[in-house]
Amino acid sequence: AQTVxxxxxxxxxxxxxTVTLSCTYDTSESDYYLFWYKQxxxxxxxxxxxxxxxxxxxxxxxxxxxxxxxxxxSFSLKISDSQLGDAAMxxxxxxxxxxxxxGGADGLTFGKGTHLIIQP
Amino acid sequence: DTGVSQDPRHKIxxxxxxxxxxxxxxxxxxxxxxYRQTLGQGPEFLTYFQNEAQLEKSRLLSDRFSAERPKGSxxxxxxxxxxxxxxxxxLCASSPPLAGYNxxxxxxxxxxxxx
Numbered sequence: 145a146q147t148v149x150x151x152x153x154x155x156x157x158x159x160x161x162t163v164t165l166s167c168t169y170d171t172s173e174s175d176y177y178l179f180w181y182k183q184x185x186x187x188x189x190x191x192x193x194x195x196x197x198x199x200x201x202x203x204x205x206x207x208x209x210x211x212x213x214x215x216x217x218s219f220s221l222k223i224s225d226s227q228l229g230d231a232a233m234x235x236x237x238x239x240x241x242x243x244x245x246x247g248g249a250d251g252l253t254f255g256k257g258t259h260l261i262i263q264p
Numbered sequence: 265d266t267g268v269s270q271d272p273r274h275k276i277x278x279x280x281x282x283x284x285x286x287x288x289x290x291x292x293x294x295x296x297x298x299y300r301q302t303l304g305q306g307p308e309f310l311t312y313f314q315n316e317a318q319l320e321k322s323r324l325l326s327d328r329f330s331a332e333r334p335k336g337s338x339x340x341x342x343x344x345x346x347x348x349x350x351x352x353x354x355l356c357a358s359s360p361p362l363a364g365y366n367x368x369x370x371x372x373x374x375x376x377x378x379x
Contacts, residue, residue, distance in 0.1 A: 189355070191368075251309030251310075251312055254308070256304070257304075257305075
């Protein structure tokens, strides 16, 4: 079974600064997907960014980028120019690639989350 | 609103009572998922459907839990003989027919409190 670990229960950053959230995972699979989801207070979870394990290039979405280190099984999220609206719980998640081939579990495996605080 | 919807948003019940939650996925999404999220934790996968077929169930889904998706559209999650440990946020997500990474879109959740 896969596991996802987020070792930072809470992070705080000044508005307009850069912050990096850490995530490590454990799997025996060679192909898989990794995601960062954002859950604002009392609002639904939304996808921030995804990474396919077979792609070497790190994913980027505007101010959000990842540092994917496959050998180290590490998948960190960098948020540049932090904004007040970035304040939320951030969850790292894993999904098996085998589903695309007709097999394997389709559910996401989540970490415990990191609470990101933006200081004005 | 074309997002995933869940009803009710909040449910308070007494221990031993049965409760049922409903999830309406995004139109044309054939895959539907249920997750449970307890305070301070990430969501935990419970079960998922492809159309009306329930294809996977987590070991977290005890025999007091049952989920259905009778016509491949909305889904219900029923908890029988609720226990205080069932208090949690129950999240529903849907995704389109399998293509690539197949993003899951989440609903707002149903918060269950068992007294």
